Amino acid sequence: MTGVYVGMPAFPTAARAATRNAQLRANLTRATHTIRDRRARAVAELEDWEGLRQAGKAIKDETLAHLDDYLLQLEAKVTEAGGTVHWARDADEANRIVTELIRATGGSDDQPHEVVKVKSMATQEIGLNEHLAAEGISAYETDLAELIVQLGDDLPSHILVPAIHKNRTEIRDIFRERMGEWGRPAPEGLTDTPADLAEAARLHLREKFLRAKVAVSGANFMVAETGTLVVLESEGNGRMCLTLPETLISVVGIEKIVPTWRDLEVFLQLLPRSSTAERMNPYTTMWTGTHEGDGPKQFHLVLLDNGRTQTLADEVGRQALRCIRCSACLNVCPVYERAGGHAYGSAYPGPIGAILTPQLRGTASELDASLPYASSLCGACFEACPVAIDIPEVLLHLRERVGREAKEHGGHRLERAAMKAATYAMTHPAVYRAAENAAVRARKLIPKKVPFGAGKAWTETRDLPELPEQTFRQWWKETHR
Amino acid sequence: MRIALFVTCVNDLAYPGTGIAAVRLLERLGVEVAFPEAQTCCGQMQYNTGYPSAAVPLAEKFGKDFAGFDAVVVPSGSCGAFIRDVHPKLVEGAVPPVYELTEYLIDVLGVEQVGAYFPHKVAYHPTCHSSRLLKVGDRPTRLLRAVEGLELVELPGAAECCGFGGTFSVKNPDVSAAMGADKVTHAVESGAEYLVAADNSCLMHIGGTARRSGAPIKTIHLAEILAATRETVNA
Numbered sequence: 007m008t009g010v011y012v013g014m015p016a017f018p019t020a021a022r023a024a025t026r027n028a029q030l031r032a033n034l035t036r037a038t039h040t041i042r043d044r045r046a047r048a049v050a051e052l053e054d055w056e057g058l059r060q061a062g063k064a065i066k067d068e069t070l071a072h073l074d075d076y077l078l079q080l081e082a083k084v085t086e087a088g089g090t091v092h093w094a095r096d097a098d099e100a101n102r103i104v105t106e107l108i109r110a111t112g113g114s115d116d117q118p119h120e121v122v123k124v125k126s127m128a129t130q131e132i133g134l135n136e137h138l139a140a141e142g143i144s145a146y147e148t149d150l151a152e153l154i155v156q157l158g159d160d161l162p163s164h165i166l167v168p169a170i171h172k173n174r175t176e177i178r179d180i181f182r183e184r185m186g187e188w189g190r191p192a193p194e195g196l197t198d199t200p201a202d203l204a205e206a207a208r209l210h211l212r213e214k215f216l217r218a219k220v221a222v223s224g225a226n227f228m229v230a231e232t233g234t235l236v237v238l239e240s241e242g243n244g245r246m247c248l249t250l251p252e253t254l255i256s257v258v259g260i261e262k263i264v265p266t267w268r269d270l271e272v273f274l275q276l277l278p279r280s281s282t283a284e285r286m287n288p289y290t291t292m293w294t295g296t297h298e299g300d301g302p303k304q305f306h307l308v309l310l311d312n313g314r315t316q317t318l319a320d321e322v323g324r325q326a327l328r329c330i331r332c333s334a335c336l337n338v339c340p341v342y343e344r345a346g347g348h349a350y351g352s353a354y355p356g357p358i359g360a361i362l363t364p365q366l367r368g369t370a371s372e373l374d375a376s377l378p379y380a381s382s383l384c385g386a387c388f389e390a391c392p393v394a395i396d397i398p399e400v401l402l403h404l405r406e407r408v409g410r411e412a413k414e415h416g417g418h419r420l421e422r423a424a425m426k427a428a429t430y431a432m433t434h435p436a437v438y439r440a441a442e443n444a445a446v447r448a449r450k451l452i453p454k455k456v457p458f459g460a461g462k463a464w465t466e467t468r469d470l471p472e473l474p475e476q477t478f479r480q481w482w483k484e485t486h487r
Numbered sequence: 488m489r490i491a492l493f494v495t496c497v498n499d500l501a502y503p504g505t506g507i508a509a510v511r512l513l514e515r516l517g518v519e520v521a522f523p524e525a526q527t528c529c530g531q532m533q534y535n536t537g538y539p540s541a542a543v544p545l546a547e548k549f550g551k552d553f554a555g556f557d558a559v560v561v562p563s564g565s566c567g568a569f570i571r572d573v574h575p576k577l578v579e580g581a582v583p584p585v586y587e588l589t590e591y592l593i594d595v596l597g598v599e600q601v602g603a604y605f606p607h608k609v610a611y612h613p614t615c616h617s618s619r620l621l622k623v624g625d626r627p628t629r630l631l632r633a634v635e636g637l638e639l640v641e642l643p644g645a646a647e648c649c650g651f652g653g654t655f656s657v658k659n660p661d662v663s664a665a666m667g668a669d670k671v672t673h674a675v676e677s678g679a680e681y682l683v684a685a686d687n688s689c690l691m692h693i694g695g696t697a698r699r700s701g702a703p704i705k706t707i708h709l710a711e712i713l714a715a716t717r718e719t720v721n722a
Binding site: 017018021022025026031340341344345378379380381382383384385386388389402405406408409421422425426428429431432433435438442445446460463464466467468469470471473474476477478479480481482483486 | 494496499500501502503504506522525527528534535538539544545620646648650651652654657659662665668691694695696
């Protein structure tokens with residue numbers, strides 16, 4: 007996947023820092039609760055929300071079941087309309103294809119290659135910006151929040167609001183210090199009011215839009231029947247990128263397809279309400295191939311697999327591919343709220359990241375193996391998901407997979423033994439009763455703080471309950487027999 | 488009607504008062520309660536930690552222990568949901584219908600006013616599995632509102648998870664503790680003397696957090712409030 011997240015520690019370790027950063031937690035709590043409340047109101051406006059949700063789920067499932075057919079149809083239609091389709095098996099291949107396409111547009115040492123970017127999860131997933139930088143190509147993010155993250159040498163921490171972990175003052179400081187290095191500097195005396203910050207970004211970005219010859223985008227949807235790509239956004243910066251430059255390169259995950267225009271109707275209602283709590287997103291841009299005298303002269307579509315076919319092969323896990331990247335699950339997740347987006351170690355944080363990343367990347371690394379446990383299984387994510395992905399079900403499925411793979415390498419030994427021992431005791435009532443009686447007899451000996459293992463993790467911040475003198479079973483015997 | 492109590496392993500060992508309250512409450516309402524003594528645990532911990540095969544023998548055992556009863560009553564939303572939703576995926580064979588205590592009171596017995604007396608300010612925490620898996624809805628609060636002397640106050644951020652999550656609390660201790668601390672803060676903000684819920688595992692986490700930090704809030708299982716009467720309160 008991407009280079010930038012490699013070598014990150016497992017989730018519990020990465021989350022620890024976030025839980026102790028009061029400013030970060032305050033920023034996250036304020037932002038997620040605001041979006042959460044607004045979203046709940048936007049959803050409640052529709053009487054048929056549950057019906058729409060089920061329709062979205064059904065369309066995605068049908069599409070995934072016949073993905074090969076729809077992809078071939080899409081390829082034929084894009085080609086027919088004057089575009090070129092490229093297939094990328096993994097991140098390296100996709101990055102190589104994009105780099106070659108950019109180089110083919112010309113440029114020289116005097117006029118180095120520059121590209122403007124539409125906010126795209128797929129290009130973050132493959133680490134495109136870092137790859138292009140290593141190849142001497144500057145990629146400028148034009149989404150306001152992505153710009154903040156890029157200028158701050160930071161990583162995105164939210165799907166929809168990548169700079170959610172920053173407050174206005176922090177953003178003003180980043181603009182003041184860094185904008186000049188990348189292009190037009192921030193205006194003198196920049197304040198931290200939203201209007202001022204937006205104006206600074208507008209002026210900074212305008213230069214980039216007018217100069218860039220190449221734009222790189224992703225897409226929210228691809229319509230198979232006509233080969234049309236669709237981007238939904240709030241700021242209009244994406245539309246500038248999609249219409250002004252001569253060459254447009256779109257990197258899109260193969261699961262982003264919908265069969266027909268009619269299917270879009272469902273998602274154009276589900277996505278804005280779930281993500282930005284809007285009835286309709288302000289900008290919806292659609293493009294089909296190339297057109298004489300209108301829009302980009304070259305259009306390239308890079309269809310990205312990068313672990314998606316292996317995810318599709320998993321009957322339980324494949325529902326993660328329904329995801330429309332709305333981030334509703336992040337905004338309701340109590341774990342995300344405390345741990346922050348960076349702890350998830352990939353472009354996809356929060357509950358969806360906890361099930362998508364270990365499937366796309368596999369669970370070989372310590373970080374990826376820890377993600378399925380990064381949930382209290384409270385179920386708020388499933389409730390919020392507009393395409394009804396049963397995230398808790400997939401988490402449990404992946405926990406089993408992690409446990410099974412660990413067994414092959416001799417890992418998780420203590421835990422496995424403990425679970426087996428518990429089952430043994432629980433299926434042998436005499437053993438169970440003896441253990442219970444022993445615990446009650448030793449109740450005075452149980453320390454308030456246990457110095458090791460699971461007991462330590464529990465008693466560092468919490469008292470254990472004091473065991474009573476008598477179990478329920480003993481009381482029942484005395485009173486009911 | 489022959490009903491059986493599944494007390495749950497956590498309640499049996501650590502919170503016998505909840506099981507005792509459930510029995511006294513049901514008997515007061517004229518229900519004859521049986522306690523199949525072979526019962527142990529539903530297997531949720533194994534299943535949710537990623538060891539579904541270790542939960543199978545327990546699901547089988549549950550089916551055997553409770554065969555022949557008309558209904559099983561469980562004073563735990565989490566265990567109730569697990570038995571109802573997951574056991575059928577693990578083992579075949581019919582099990583009696585399983586009801587969380589408040590479901591049994593309202594849906595089967597048809598009572599909201601159970602004759603309880605509890606003169607305290609109380610906030611209700613709808614535990615995740617009670618509300619999202621079992622969908623008990625407003626049953627617990629309807630029962631609480633009918634309790635004489637009880638003042639039900641609103642809990643800020645009530646729908647948010649307390650951070651227990653079974654083995655989550657030891658696998659991700661920092662996040663779990665942060666969630667628990669916020670829940671305690673909200674409980675204190677509510678002005679209640681007691682935080683009440685229908686799951687002792689969540690209350691163990693919240694109560695343990697409150698005790699460690701010295702927060703002025705006590706935790707109590709819903710069954711114990713519903714079982715309380717003028718006699719027990721004054722005793």
